[in-house]
Amino acid sequence: MAGGEANSYYQMPDGDRQKDYPMQPQQAYNQNGQQHYQQQNFQQQNYQEPYQNGQGYSQPPPNYGQNFNPRPEMNGYDNKPTFEQAFKIDKPKWNDWWAGLLFLAVAAGYVVVSGIALQGYAATKGFNGGGIYDSKNDFGLDTNTIVLFVFCLAMAMVLSYAYIWLARAFTKQFIWITGIIHIIAGFATAIYMLSRKYYSGGIVFLIFSIFTVVCFISWIPRIPFSVVMLQTSIDVSKKFGHVYIVSLVGGVLATALGAWFSVTLVAVYVKYEPGANPACSTGAGGCSSAKVIGLLVFITFAMYWISEFLKNTIHVIISGVYGSWYFCSNNPPKNITRGAARRSLTYSFGSISLGSLVVAIINMLRQACSIARQQEANSGNFVANIALCVLQCLIGILDWAVQFINRYAFSYIALYGKGYIPAAKATWTLIKDRGIDALVNECLIGPVLTQGATAIAYLCALLAYLYLIFTSPAYNSNGEYTPVVVAFAFLIGLQIANIFTTPISSGIDTIFVAAAFDPQVMITEHPELYAKMVATYPHVQQAIHA
Numbered sequence: 001m002a003g004g005e006a007n008s009y010y011q012m013p014d015g016d017r018q019k020d021y022p023m024q025p026q027q028a029y030n031q032n033g034q035q036h037y038q039q040q041n042f043q044q045q046n047y048q049e050p051y052q053n054g055q056g057y058s059q060p061p062p063n064y065g066q067n068f069n070p071r072p073e074m075n076g077y078d079n080k081p082t083f084e085q086a087f088k089i090d091k092p093k094w095n096d097w098w099a100g101l102l103f104l105a106v107a108a109g110y111v112v113v114s115g116i117a118l119q120g121y122a123a124t125k126g127f128n129g130g131g132i133y134d135s136k137n138d139f140g141l142d143t144n145t146i147v148l149f150v151f152c153l154a155m156a157m158v159l160s161y162a163y164i165w166l167a168r169a170f171t172k173q174f175i176w177i178t179g180i181i182h183i184i185a186g187f188a189t190a191i192y193m194l195s196r197k198y199y200s201g202g203i204v205f206l207i208f209s210i211f212t213v214v215c216f217i218s219w220i221p222r223i224p225f226s227v228v229m230l231q232t233s234i235d236v237s238k239k240f241g242h243v244y245i246v247s248l249v250g251g252v253l254a255t256a257l258g259a260w261f262s263v264t265l266v267a268v269y270v271k272y273e274p275g276a277n278p279a280c281s282t283g284a285g286g287c288s289s290a291k292v293i294g295l296l297v298f299i300t301f302a303m304y305w306i307s308e309f310l311k312n313t314i315h316v317i318i319s320g321v322y323g324s325w326y327f328c329s330n331n332p333p334k335n336i337t338r339g340a341a342r343r344s345l346t347y348s349f350g351s352i353s354l355g356s357l358v359v360a361i362i363n364m365l366r367q368a369c370s371i372a373r374q375q376e377a378n379s380g381n382f383v384a385n386i387a388l389c390v391l392q393c394l395i396g397i398l399d400w401a402v403q404f405i406n407r408y409a410f411s412y413i414a415l416y417g418k419g420y421i422p423a424a425k426a427t428w429t430l431i432k433d434r435g436i437d438a439l440v441n442e443c444l445i446g447p448v449l450t451q452g453a454t455a456i457a458y459l460c461a462l463l464a465y466l467y468l469i470f471t472s473p474a475y476n477s478n479g480e481y482t483p484v485v486v487a488f489a490f491l492i493g494l495q496i497a498n499i500f501t502t503p504i505s506s507g508i509d510t511i512f513v514a515a516a517f518d519p520q521v522m523i524t525e526h527p528e529l530y531a532k533m534v535a536t537y538p539h540v541q542q543a544i545h546a
Contacts, residue, residue, distance in 0.1 A: 083320060083339025086328055089347060089417030096350030096419050103309065103353035110302035113295060114264040120271030121263075141269040144473040145485060149262030149492065151467065152460045156493040157255045159456045160500035164247060167504055168238075171231050175223050175448050179216040182451040185458040186212060193465065198479075200373075200385070201465070201486060205458070212451065219444050225537040226444040232529055233322075233445075233507035240325045242337040243318055247503045250314040254307060254499040258492045261303045265488060268295045301364045307495045308356035308363075311502050312410055316344040316352060318506035319414035319513075326514040329525050340414060348413050351420040355406045362402060366395045371487050407446070407505070411513040427513060436516040439533075439540065445508050453497035460493030461486050 167174050186209030193202030237243035272291040274280070280287035320340025324332050333339065344352060373388035408431060409424040418426070431440070464486045468476055475481060515522045522530050533540040 080331060080334040083324065083333045083336050084343070086324065086333040087320070087415050087417075089343075093347045093417060094350065095347065095417070096354045098350065099354035099357060099420075100350035103305065103357070106302050106305060110264075110299060110306070113299060114260065114267070117264055117267035117271045117295070121267040124270060141266045141273075141481065141485075142473065142475060143266075144471060144475075145266045146263055148464055148467045148471075148485065149266075149489070150259070152463055152489045152492050153255050153258050153262065153496070155463060156258070156456055156460055156496040157251060157500075159459065160251060160453075160497045161248075163452050163456065163497070164244070164500055164504070167230070168234055171234050172227055174230060175219075175226060175444060178448050178452045178455075179212075179219075182455040182458075183209060183212055183216070185455040185462075189458045189462045189465075192462065196465075196469065198465070198482070200483070201461075204373075204389075215447075219447070222444050225533065226448070228529075228532045228536050229443050229508045229511070230445055230504070232511065233504055236322060236325050236507060237503065240321060240332070240336070243321060243503045243507070246314055246317055246337065246341075247500060250310060250502065251496065251500040253310060254496045257303070257307060257310070258496055261299065262488075262492065264299055265296070268292060268299065297364075297368075300367060301360060304363045304367075305356055305360035307499065308359045309352060311495075311499045312352045312356050312406070313344050314499065314502045315407070315410050315506045315509075316348060316414040317341045318503045319411040319510040320344075322507045322510035323411070323415045323514055326511060326526070327518070327521060343417060344414065347417050351413050351418070351423070352410065354420040355410060355424075358402055359399065359406065362395060362399045366392060366399060367487065367491060369395060371483055407509045408513050411506070411510040414510070415514075427516075430516050431512070434516040434519065436512050439515075439537070440512055443508060443512075446505055449501045449505050450498075453494055453501060456497040457490045457494035461490040464489035 166177060170177060186205055190202050190205035190209055193199075193205060196202075269292060272280075272287050272295065274287040274289060317337065317340045320343065321336050324336045369388055369392045373385055373392060405424050405428060408427045409420065412418065412423045412427045413420070416423075430436075465482070468482055468485060476485075530540070
């Protein structure tokens with residue numbers, strides 16, 4: 001029965017699925033959080049009979065007696081309330097402030113390092129060339145590499161924006177299109193690298209592509225439910241808040257950050273790489289390999305932290321928009337996007353910094369492991385290559401776990417302004433208690449968007465590899481810098497694409513968190529969405545149950 005309903009829904013024409021969800025009568029909440037409906041209530045009994053494969057659940061539904069009061073205060077406002085009034089936060093309002101100060105210190109350090117390195121680059125610009133082919137530098141990255149990264153940035157931005165447009169225009173087919181593009185991009189990159197006898201990179205891309213095929217085949221039964229959630233996210237984004245403006249601004253900032261990082265990365269090599277380097281005698285400090293490695297580690301870590309902070313800030317802002325839609329669909333607060341942005345950049349600044357720091361450290365370790373593995377593969381040390389590959393997989397699992405917790409913790413922070421660790425604990429506990437984790441696992445949007453971002457990163461990496469082959473810069477005559485340049489091109493493409501796609505996943509994450517905190521609102525205020533969720537995944541009745 002469930003499979004038939006899922007298939008029939010998935011085959012529904014777009015026009016039938018894009019109808020506005022009927023809004024229930026405006027609700028007023030008293031100080032005890034009780035609801036008083038001004039008109040006829042939605043009869044939830046239509047969806048109360050749980051079943052699974054035609055049978056009743058053997059376990060009772062979760063206990064909803066936990067002491068949570070998630071609904072925003074709506075009384076006392078004659079007109080539309082502001083976001084701050086609808087979603088009040090308790091004291092202390094400023095949380096994790098030490099992490100915010102540390103973030104600002106690291107960002108300031110990045111500015112200083114960038115300034116010193118760029119001074120050295122500017123002083124020797126004639127030596128490093130003004131374009132692709134006129135460099136005299138044969139020992140480190142030069143202007144040729146900057147031009148490459150500009151191409152990668154442009155590709156990442158254009159493809160990311162096109163990917164967002166694809167989600168809006170072809171919502172039903174979006175998951176299939178993403179999977180096919182990701183698989184083709186991965187295999188194309190792997191085959192070309194192998195044909196050029198770049199075995200270390202080709203084998204890695206080939207393994208990832210095969211793994212993607214296996215995963216995607218296993219995901220097919222879960223596509224109908226994921227389409228329902230994606231359609232909901234897209235529908236809300238079109239008429240609630242300024243979701244796509246936030247996405248565009250975030251994408252532009254991410255591209256600018258990537259450009260700054262690209263120039264700084266090259267400038268560090270230009271300024272401190274030992275050899276016949278005229279920059280060693282200019283500005284502060286001399287040249288040494290230790291300085292190059294140390295500064296590369298610092299600026300890469302800083303770039304990860306800053307870009308993660310940007311991505312999570314966008315996530316928190318969008319979560320405020322979708323939280324307002326979920327709880328206040330009949331009387332939405334005014335200036336939702338502005339209010340959510342103000343909270344994220346003030347009271348929640350430290351909490352976002354702390355959560356981003358954890359991810360930045362993990363990503364930094366994974367990036368270092370990736371570069372080391374490619375270098376070991378180039379040197380023919382396959383034992384070390386395999387060991388580093390296993391380590392990279394373990395770090396990837398850790399990254400997935402932290403990212404999973406962060407997504408829902410930040411949605412909670414957006415609405416209630418708690419500290420990062422308390423929010424992570426409370427959200428995780430409630431999601432498990434309510435059974436929402438089953439819905440989260442059933443929804444493919446997070447993995448699908450990751451696949452899309454990875455496909456864009458693949459293409460940036462392939463572009464970097466082709467560029468190094470056809471321009472053949474003197475510093476890379478023996479291929480020594482190929483792993484580094486390709487890895488950073490992949491990183492730039494991945495981070496920009498992730499930031500562009502954040503608003504889509506943020507909406508779905510917030511709906512899950514809000515449903516965990518108050519499932520009754522889903523049933524009464526969004527009955528058509530609830531009905532579609534039940535039709536495509538009957539277990540919803542156990543997870544979202546009044």
